[in-house]
Ligand SMILES: O=C(O)CCC(=O)/C=C/C=C(\O)C(=O)O
């Protein structure tokens with residue numbers, strides 16, 4: 534049995550509008566480090582904690598958390614599409630254990646995932662179908678959100694259950710850090726957008742392209758300094774990474790949801806996936822960060838981080 538962790542930001546803009554070559558080279562080097570770490574871990578199961586951006590989880594029924602026993606990726610923003618090789622027995626076992634631990638996780642036999650789940654699998658494994666996975670959805674976008682303490686408890690419960698599987702498990706987190714890309718919000722959107730947030734599954738290719746172009750245009754304006762989207766907050770990002778590295782995750786329980794938005798933007802809630810993977814790893818004892826990378830990348834509207842960690846003394 535072993536647990537290891539990799540957490541990384543995702544961005545729809547990667548490969549579309551690139552930052553300066555030296556920035557891309559630094560990101561690639563960090564991803565190379567992470568790939569080497571993952572190759573060394575040689576996981577036979579990846580538990581991937583990911584948000585969704587109104588593709589698989591909409592306001593017709595929005596759970597806080599959901600474990601998928603079967604899942605399909607839609608292939609947005611150039612990420613891989615198709616069925617994920619979900620380990621159904623492991624998914625059921627994790628869901629049962631998490632429920633037994635008192636965390637009311639939803640369970641899906643038809644989960645739809647988007648770039649939030651597919652991009653880190655593409656980046657680390659070269660595709661979404663190379664290693665058995667269990668996808669764990671964490672709502673990071675659709676307010677109202679529960680407190681981050683619940684995410685920590687979810688992570689701890691998954692970590693204990695994953696350790697009991699007697700497998701080499703990689704805990705993979707995808708999202709954030711500080712960023713506030715143009716993701717619609719129910720309380721502020723015009724009626725036609727509200728309707729798609731509630732029941733807009735399976736948009737036409739044209740509708741999908743329009744949504745994606747909106748994000749690409751926003752990234753160009755952001756990089757050009759002509760956007761009114763909120764600035765990235767590297768200071769906040771580094772403070773957050775420091776807390777995760779220190780292992781005392783309960784400190785984060787006092788960070789209110791409002792403070793995330795005010796200091797680091799609405800989509801900084803995606804760091805819930807980082808909290809979950811660190812809590813999962815920490816559930817089995819103290820851990821050590823093996824590598825960490827951070828850079829604020831306006832071209833991608835992203836405080837971009839990559840962290841690897843494993844149980845101390847492994
Ligand atoms: O238009 C929509 O409904 C969603 C737009 C979208 O998918 C944006 C995604 C941005 C990220 O995933 C990110 O920067 O983390």
Ligand SMILES: [Fe+2]
Nearest residue numbers: 543649708803
């Ligand atoms: Fe995202």
